Amino acid sequence: MTLPSKLPSIIALTGGGLAREAGFAPFDPATLPTGLRLEDVLTPDAFRRNPTTVRGFYNRRRRELLACQPSAAHEALAALDALRSREVLVVTRNIDDLHERAGSQAVIHTHGELLKAQCLICTKVSERYDDITAETACPVCGNAGHLRPHIVWVGEEPLGMAAVYQALAQCRLLLVIGIPSHTEPVRGFIVDATRAGARTVELNAELHPDAPQLAERFPGSIAETLPAYARKLAGVTSWAD
Numbered sequence: 001m002t003l004p005s006k007l008p009s010i011i012a013l014t015g016g017g018l019a020r021e022a023g024f025a026p027f028d029p030a031t032l033p034t035g036l037r038l039e040d041v042l043t044p045d046a047f048r049r050n051p052t053t054v055r056g057f058y059n060r061r062r063r064e065l066l067a068c069q070p071s072a073a074h075e076a077l078a079a080l081d082a083l084r085s086r087e088v089l090v091v092t093r094n095i096d097d098l099h100e101r102a103g104s105q106a107v108i109h110t111h112g113e114l115l116k117a118q119c120l121i122c123t124k125v126s127e128r129y130d131d132i133t134a135e136t137a138c139p140v141c142g143n144a145g146h147l148r149p150h151i152v153w154v155g156e157e158p159l160g161m162a163a164v165y166q167a168l169a170q171c172r173l174l175l176v177i178g179i180p181s182h183t184e185p186v187r188g189f190i191v192d193a194t195r196a197g198a199r200t201v202e203l204n205a206e207l208h209p210d211a212p213q214l215a216e217r218f219p220g221s222i223a224e225t226l227p228a229y230a231r232k233l234a235g236v237t238s239w240a241d
């Protein structure tokens with residue numbers, strides 16, 4: 001995780017709706033391999049019981065991710081970050097690296113990263129672009145067969161939350177992008193940011209009627225609404241200006 005050197009004034013909270021528009025939906029039930037249920041790949045207990053199945057699922061998703069490209073929305077956030085002197089902190093529930101590939105500098109992955117693995121012996125996290133098997137050795141301690149996907153599974157603590165709450169307490173703008181605004185913890189983030197005096201804006205394919213109060217809400221394709229909003233915010237009519 002890379003944190004900005006100064007506290008960010010803009011927080012972009014992103015989720016599955018953003019990744020889905022880029023063609024990556026690792027946990028959509030409709031895209032699960034035949035016979036596999038989400039609970040088979042989303043808990044520490046599932047990994048203990050059937051590591052081969054769990055490794056195989058994430059190996060497949062890793063290969064799919066490497067074939068995907070960031071969307072216009074990912075690129076707009078990165079362009080805004082560059083124009084606004086690194087004021088943007090991306091807080092994402094997504095496990096892909098599409099924000100980083102688009103060029104965003106400060107990204108907190110609260111639910112882990114598909115392109116990383118954690119060693120169960122030395123606990124170190126390392127980059128992983130190829131398959132993890134029962135024979136794969138940890139690049140740090142050298143022990144083989146003890147790597148797990150660096151994914152926050154059900155029942156495990158989200159990552160980087162202290163930094164997220166610190167940033168929320170002083171941000172000026174919270175963008176809620178492709179993540180349901182009416183469910184926790186997003187609802188709480190919106191309330192916290194509003195209390196701190198920040199403007200809150202939601203960009204989602206569909207807007208839920210039970211969302212907390214937001215200053216602005218934009219329905220429709222995020223790849224269309226976010227670039228338009230980011231350009232307006234940056235005061236440019238195109239990123240080439």
Ligand SMILES: [Zn+2]
Pocket residue numbers: 119120121122123124138139140141142143
């Ligand atoms: Zn190790």
